Structure formats: structure tokens, C-alpha cells
Amino acid sequence: MDERVREHAEILVDWSARVEAGDNVVLSVGPDAHDLAVAVARCLGERGANLLATYSSGELTRAYLRAYDGDSAVSEDEHDDRSSVAFDDDPAHELALLEETDVFLSLGGGRNTSATADVPAETRQAYSSSRTGIRERRLGTRWVSTVHPTRSLAQQAGMAYEEYREFAYDAILRDWESLADEMARMKELLDDASTVRLVAGDTDLTMRIDGRTAVNSAASVAYDSHNLPSGEVFTAPYATEGEVTFDVPMTVRGESVRNVRLVFENGEVVDHDADEGADVIAEVLGTDEGARRLGELGVGMNRGIDRYTDNILFDEKMGETIHLALGRAYDACLADGESGTDSAVHVDLIADVSENARLEVDGDIVQRNGRFRWEDEFEE
Amino acid sequence: MDERVREHAEILVDWSARVEAGDNVVLSVGPDAHDLAVAVARCLGERGANLLATYSSGELTRAYLRAYDGDSAVSEDEHDDRSSVAFDDDPAHELALLEETDVFLSLGGGRNTSATADVPAETRQAYSSSRTGIRERRLGTRWVSTVHPTRSLAQQAGMAYEEYREFAYDAILRDWESLADEMARMKELLDDASTVRLVAGDTDLTMRIDGRTAVNSAASVAYDSHNLPSGEVFTAPYATEGEVTFDVPMTVRGESVRNVRLVFENGEVVDHDADEGADVIAEVLGTDEGARRLGELGVGMNRGIDRYTDNILFDEKMGETIHLALGRAYDACLADGESGTDSAVHVDLIADVSENARLEVDGDIVQRNGRFRWEDEFEE
Incomplete structure (x- = not known):
């Protein structure tokens, strides 16, 4: 494993989130953040924390939201004619998880920063509004957001992959x-x-x-x-x-x-x-x-x-x-x-x-x- | 998307797990099961179920377990001389999640079926024993295990990838x-x-x-x-x-x-x-x-x-x-x-x-x- 990935994980767990033995940790993993997730899992094991990994994928979210909102074949124009989608408020399983969570680590890193581009704005808004309680619980934990430098983020930055990794670690691996x-x-x-x-x-x-x-x-x-x-x-x-x-x-x-x-x-x-x-x-x-x-x-x-x-x-x-x-x-x-x-x-x-x-x-x-x-x- | 992946998802959600509107669903996603996960997310959205995706990776588990067990550099022989590892019993966040879960769908599919081969047997056993309550909760849901046909599973079967996909869908997409x-x-x-x-x-x-x-x-x-x-x-x-x-x-x-x-x-x-x-x-x-x-x-x-x-x-x-x-x-x-x-x-x-x-x-x-x-x- 690239030593920088290991250092990134150590800074995240020790400096950023102050993880201690017995902490209940949720590790939210982007589809291309796997290598960082492995390094973080290792740190969490060393510290004696309890690990549950969740999967955070724009493609999953897109498929779910568009389908929930009636029909994935419906055009955005047709959506605009309809009243907003009714999502269940704060699903009990996710809420219960976060109520017992001490530390929430988000490892961003997908394959396409535009993965949810064709989800109608009102659907996003309705989904987000339905999750106010979940969001509050999450913000009540020792939460930290970071990203694993991916090819997709390099592309968004207009940079070569290795060049972007140098950039990202210069930013992250500081004193x-x-x-x-x-x-x-x-x-x-x-x-x-x-x-x-x-x-x-x-x-x-x-x-x-x-x-x-x-x-x-x-x-x-x-x-x-x-x-x-x-x-x-x-x-x-x-x-x-x-x-x-x-x-x-x-x-x-x-x-x-x-x-x-x-x-x-x-x-x-x-x-x-x-x-x-x-x-x-x-x-x-x-x-x-x-x-x-x-x-x-x-x-x-x-x-x-x-x-x-x-x-x-x-x-x-x-x-x-x-x-x-x-x-x-x-x-x-x-x-x-x-x-x-x-x-x-x-x-x-x-x-x-x-x-x-x-x-x-x-x-x-x-x-x-x-x-x-x-x-x-x-x-x- | 391959039509077979879509059919697989529909059978899983409708025939196997009998998902209904308002069900709280946990979708456990293997690192290479992404495409199936997207198809399942779409079905869950269509049915009006509530989706939380977890990430199930042998490499994460390996890194976590070996590190928890003292030192990832320790050899198996040295492990054998030690008393068994003390994991926290049934971490409260994962237990709380499963207490509120109606349906648990496991989508297997990694990159290496031997991903946890060098985790000492006693460590696995201690980890498994610490999770008895979590396992019972999971078995109390409408749980279904399936796999997304991956290259790693094809290799284990001694088959070419496309050949294995044909095989797997012949087995899964039945009447x-x-x-x-x-x-x-x-x-x-x-x-x-x-x-x-x-x-x-x-x-x-x-x-x-x-x-x-x-x-x-x-x-x-x-x-x-x-x-x-x-x-x-x-x-x-x-x-x-x-x-x-x-x-x-x-x-x-x-x-x-x-x-x-x-x-x-x-x-x-x-x-x-x-x-x-x-x-x-x-x-x-x-x-x-x-x-x-x-x-x-x-x-x-x-x-x-x-x-x-x-x-x-x-x-x-x-x-x-x-x-x-x-x-x-x-x-x-x-x-x-x-x-x-x-x-x-x-x-x-x-x-x-x-x-x-x-x-x-x-x-x-x-x-x-x-x-x-x-x-x-x-x-x-």
C-alpha cells in the first residue's frame, strides 16, 4: 500500500476524529475509496474501535431516487408537473444506527462527479428534507469528511492522476x-x-x-x-x-x-x-x-x-x-x-x-x- | 445495463425478499457487486422501500481483524501462543440498525475469494462469537443472500468470465x-x-x-x-x-x-x-x-x-x-x-x-x- 494512503488514514483517525477504543464508528465508503477504506479499517482495528462500513455511491442514489420518483423513464419536464415526491421521514434503521454512532467518517471518491446529474432538483430536495433527523444525528457525532484522490476528481481538477495524487496529499498530509x-x-x-x-x-x-x-x-x-x-x-x-x-x-x-x-x-x-x-x-x-x-x-x-x-x-x-x-x-x-x-x-x-x-x-x-x-x- | 442484472434484481426484491413500500432495507454490497446494487436500488426505489447500503469487503475485514489482533505483522504461530482476542460484544450501532431492519439483502461479489486467508482462525472465531446478537437480529429479518457473478467467482469455478455469467444467470433467472x-x-x-x-x-x-x-x-x-x-x-x-x-x-x-x-x-x-x-x-x-x-x-x-x-x-x-x-x-x-x-x-x-x-x-x-x-x- 502507498505509504501516503496509510498516513492519510492515520491523520483521519487520530488527529481528525480522535478515535478511541470502544468507539462505534461508521465508515462511509465511496466506490473508488476502497484503498483508503482498507487503511482506515486497519487503524480502527489498531485503536480497538467498532467498525461498520456503509457504501456511498452516486449511481446507487441516482437509481434509487429516480425510481422512487415514479419512473426512471420520466423526463424532467414531466416531473416538474407533479407534486413533490413523498419519501418516508428519517427511516428508523438509519436513524437508530446514527443514534448509537460515536464517529462518522466519510471517505468520498467515486467514478463520476456528475453521477446524479439527471436527478430532478425537486426529488433531491424532497429526499434531503425527509432526512433532517438523520442529518442532525450525523452532525452530532465526531464526523469528518475527506476524499480519496480518484481519477474522477483528477479529471474534475483538469489534472493527470499522479499529479492529482501529489496535489491531494500535499493538502492532506500536513503538520x-x-x-x-x-x-x-x-x-x-x-x-x-x-x-x-x-x-x-x-x-x-x-x-x-x-x-x-x-x-x-x-x-x-x-x-x-x-x-x-x-x-x-x-x-x-x-x-x-x-x-x-x-x-x-x-x-x-x-x-x-x-x-x-x-x-x-x-x-x-x-x-x-x-x-x-x-x-x-x-x-x-x-x-x-x-x-x-x-x-x-x-x-x-x-x-x-x-x-x-x-x-x-x-x-x-x-x-x-x-x-x-x-x-x-x-x-x-x-x-x-x-x-x-x-x-x-x-x-x-x-x-x-x-x-x-x-x-x-x-x-x-x-x-x-x-x-x-x-x-x-x-x-x- | 445488462438485462440479466435487472432481472436478477427484480427476482431478489420481489420473489425472494417480498419487499413492500415502507420496508427498511439494508443492502450489503460486495466491492464488485456494484452493478447489481444499482439495479437493486432501482427496484427498491420503485417499491417505495427505504435503502441503506453497507459495504462488505473481505479486504476491509482482513485489515481490521489483523490490526485489532495486536499487530498485522505477527505471524500465525505467534498468534497461537496468545489468548484469544477480546472484541466488543455486539457493537450497539450495528445492533440498533438491525433491530429496525425489515429486509437484509446480501450481494456477494469481491475480487479475491481468498481475501481473508491470512486472518488467524482464532481471530475469526473470536470476532464471530462477539457478534452473536447481531447475527440473530439479521436472521430475524427477511434476509436473502445472493452473489453478483464476478471475475473472482469465475476464477474459483475455473471458468471464463462470460461463461460464468451465463452459468450464474441460468441458475438465478429461473421460473x-x-x-x-x-x-x-x-x-x-x-x-x-x-x-x-x-x-x-x-x-x-x-x-x-x-x-x-x-x-x-x-x-x-x-x-x-x-x-x-x-x-x-x-x-x-x-x-x-x-x-x-x-x-x-x-x-x-x-x-x-x-x-x-x-x-x-x-x-x-x-x-x-x-x-x-x-x-x-x-x-x-x-x-x-x-x-x-x-x-x-x-x-x-x-x-x-x-x-x-x-x-x-x-x-x-x-x-x-x-x-x-x-x-x-x-x-x-x-x-x-x-x-x-x-x-x-x-x-x-x-x-x-x-x-x-x-x-x-x-x-x-x-x-x-x-x-x-x-x-x-x-x-x-
Whole structure:
């Protein structure tokens, strides 16, 4: 077995999920994540945890959802004429499983990132809505999502397979303890601050963050962080004013978006534009009131991620980027009882800040052209 | 998708497991059973059942068990010096899942039928013993085991892949209703009878079966039958007298056995021999008292299975064969409160009865040279 697969499994089990003897673990395995699953199973055995593996396949889900929804031969147009599908709410067997689960490890990795492309949106939505209780239980476990680098993900990134594996392991096999220490500095700065200002090219955006708590997302449940890789510090901004351009390309709801430009007044988007994908951005903004406000300001600090790969698990943690999300804020950033932006959506958009850019916290420059002020290369 | 895969799924879901809307279904998927799993997911969606897929991989199990057992580098000799491994009894998450499960469908199909070959026997045994409650729950569902024809199974059968697929679908895609009707005749004969005598070559064996109930194993939970393919009628014989030779080759505990010969007196094996594998047969017979008695007499009636493929799921249902099992009898064959042969083992051995053979029930010839008396070709 590739030593990197073994290291990936060890980081996931020990650093990320903090698995201990006797933990009841669900291992969700994508069809092409088998090798990682074997390595994780070995770690779980070594730790004396109890293993149940589930199979997470887009092709299975597609076949099931389309068939449940009447007839797999029915066209999307015909679907649109019908009332939404009635799935059973929170099937008792899956709910019972998760009620007794301590750790949920999701190993993504299929053969086609578009495997569910022809499932009607309303069917997906109805299925997702029927599983609210299951989702809550899962989020109540020590859950961590990661991916096994597959050919399908390499293709999505526009990379050769071996090239993509190098990329993915550079992102995943980090010295997380050391990165957590560095990110703690950024968290401390944000926790103590009232305002953040981002200036870059034609971007000049000011947000308030006082009263909000930043998350040091160090790829471990011990840090309230549930992605591997991670490597970002994020908080929940409000009262946003100004203009921002997101120059890192994205796929939003299956559509390419490029150079999205948003104008904020009194915390709300009042104007928007894009070189590509303006329609889908308009659709997102129209979802509800919260969709026109920011739910997240994130600082990407994982320099193992040095390029865009059209996968939000990696993209939003890219070193020398800042991302903002339209929509829902994370509870972890809010004081008890405080309500942040509430919305049905959470759509991340990313800006490259490696050149001609600065991030100010309470008026002090904290990052300039991608370098932080505690790094040697920083010159004020 | 191959139409045969779709038909296989439909038989499994409708005929075998009798799935209905609202059933909570666990679909256990082998690593190479993906295509069948997709077809089954489609059927389950059509029926309005609730689907949770689990992943059943010998390689995962091997990695987990060896690691749990101390050190995957430890040799089997060293293992033998240690006390047995302590697994947690019936992990609560898996137990809870099965408590709420109505239907358990196992889709076998891996990449290597020897995937767990280097897991020490005591580790397997300890793991299996720790899961008694889970196994009982699973056997309390409408469970059905089948296999997706894979290259690995083709190799075990000594067949080309396409050739094996033809073979497997001939065995699986039968007119089960019609076969069930034919098997009902055999069940009726056995239920009403006191003795069975098998004469073939140097075999002459008499068994009592009065008071015992035969199972019409028609590949459906509606017939107390949990294998697809099936196609056998079996009961629980006792008071066996005489001699029998099993000329269909088998693999028992990983060892080849060939031409096993057993001599019975007063229901018990008093002498045995084999052209190959005599040692493993001796080992089986030495397990406990029940291992020297018969637990099953089965009449193979699936003529879609026309050759030995070293897979008991198929072999014991082969048309024109009779099998007998050393060890445990099935409860379904016993009257309430009656105890049949009890043993830790149940080892099937198979005899070809297609030539120079007859099966007598209460002195009447029921099968001669593989043909039943209700078949046109039968000549008394």
C-alpha cells in the first residue's frame, strides 16, 4: 500500500476524529475509496474501535431516487408537473444506527462527479428534507469528511492522476499541529477585533465581526473542524459595506461562475454581476433574505493547496485566498442565543489575495500579498 | 445495463425478499457487486422501500481483524501462543440498525475469494462469537443472500468470465414459481414418509425422516428459503445406516476434498475415508458428537446448475445431486420443541445421482438416474 494512503488514514483517525477504543464508528465508503477504506479499517482495528462500513455511491442514489420518483423513464419536464415526491421521514434503521454512532467518517471518491446529474432538483430536495433527523444525528457525532484522490476528481481538477495524487496529499498530509498553532494567531486577532477590511484590485469591502468567534479549522473535531484537508480560519461577518470581486473560478449548482462581483450596502447585496454564471448567482441571491447577506468570512491558510481544483473541500482552504459565503452562518461563530445570517443556502465564493491585496483587522494590516505579518517575508 | 442484472434484481426484491413500500432495507454490497446494487436500488426505489447500503469487503475485514489482533505483522504461530482476542460484544450501532431492519439483502461479489486467508482462525472465531446478537437480529429479518457473478467467482469455478455469467444467470433467472410447484411434490413425499434410501454405485444408505418437515427451498422468504439461487428440498434425517460416497469435489475449510466415503451405524459415522482431504474430514468429525451425525438430507433440483463451481451457494442446489450435511440440523425441519442434531458445524457433502442411482422413499423409487417419477422420462 502507498505509504501516503496509510498516513492519510492515520491523520483521519487520530488527529481528525480522535478515535478511541470502544468507539462505534461508521465508515462511509465511496466506490473508488476502497484503498483508503482498507487503511482506515486497519487503524480502527489498531485503536480497538467498532467498525461498520456503509457504501456511498452516486449511481446507487441516482437509481434509487429516480425510481422512487415514479419512473426512471420520466423526463424532467414531466416531473416538474407533479407534486413533490413523498419519501418516508428519517427511516428508523438509519436513524437508530446514527443514534448509537460515536464517529462518522466519510471517505468520498467515486467514478463520476456528475453521477446524479439527471436527478430532478425537486426529488433531491424532497429526499434531503425527509432526512433532517438523520442529518442532525450525523452532525452530532465526531464526523469528518475527506476524499480519496480518484481519477474522477483528477479529471474534475483538469489534472493527470499522479499529479492529482501529489496535489491531494500535499493538502492532506500536513503538520496539522503546527498549522493549528499558526491559525490560532489569526483566530485570536479576529476574536479580539471589531472590523475587517479587504482591499484587492477593485475590491474594497468592510465587515463587522465584533461579538463573533472565529473557528480555527485545523481538520480535527478537537477544533470544531470536520474537513480533511482543512486549514482555514473563519468567522461570521455582518454589516458588510463595499464591493468585492471573486476571481477564483467556481462551480455553483453545476454552473461555472467566474469573476462574480457583489456590491453591499447595509450588509446586503444591492448589485451583482459576473463574467460567467450571473444567472445562477441571481438565483442564489433570490433564495431568501439571508442569501443576500454574508454568513462566512474565511481565510485560507493551507499552502499545501496551491491551485484551484473545482472542489470546495480543497478550494476554500487554499493558501493566500479569502472566501466569503452568501447565506447561513455557522453556529460555532455565534454567541449562545445570538442569531447570525439564516438562510437555506451557504454558497462560498473565493478571491485570490496573493498579489496586490491586503487584509486589515481593526485598521492594522494582517496579511499583504498573501503573506501574514508574522511571516519573515512580511514588510510593513 | 445488462438485462440479466435487472432481472436478477427484480427476482431478489420481489420473489425472494417480498419487499413492500415502507420496508427498511439494508443492502450489503460486495466491492464488485456494484452493478447489481444499482439495479437493486432501482427496484427498491420503485417499491417505495427505504435503502441503506453497507459495504462488505473481505479486504476491509482482513485489515481490521489483523490490526485489532495486536499487530498485522505477527505471524500465525505467534498468534497461537496468545489468548484469544477480546472484541466488543455486539457493537450497539450495528445492533440498533438491525433491530429496525425489515429486509437484509446480501450481494456477494469481491475480487479475491481468498481475501481473508491470512486472518488467524482464532481471530475469526473470536470476532464471530462477539457478534452473536447481531447475527440473530439479521436472521430475524427477511434476509436473502445472493452473489453478483464476478471475475473472482469465475476464477474459483475455473471458468471464463462470460461463461460464468451465463452459468450464474441460468441458475438465478429461473421460473421460481414453477420450480416451487415441482419441489412441493418432493416436499410432500418427504413429509409423509418414514424412510429414505439412497442407492448409487457403492452407496447404500438408509435414513429415517418420520416426524420431520421438509423445506421447499424456492429462493424466497415465503418458503423459509434465504438463498438466491436456491432449488433444493431438504429435511433433517436421523438413525442413518449404511455407506455413502460423495463424488462431487468440495472445498472444506480451505482444503480440497474428493470422494469422501462415510460408514454409518446407529446414526453415527463409524468409519471414513477420502481420496483427498481425509484429514479435514477427520477434523470435522472430531468437532463434537453432532458432527458425526447427519443434520441435513437435501435433494438438488435446480437444473440451471449443471456443474460444480466450488461455491456451496450453487453446488448444493445442482440438479441431479443429493447432499448430506454432517452436523447441525435446521430448526425449520423439526417439530416444535424437538431437538435434532446439534453441533457447532454444518458441512455439506454432495453426491452425483445422475447415473446408476436411485432414491427410494418408503420403498418407492422417486428418482432414478436423476429423473423424478413425475417427469416424462421416468420409467419404473
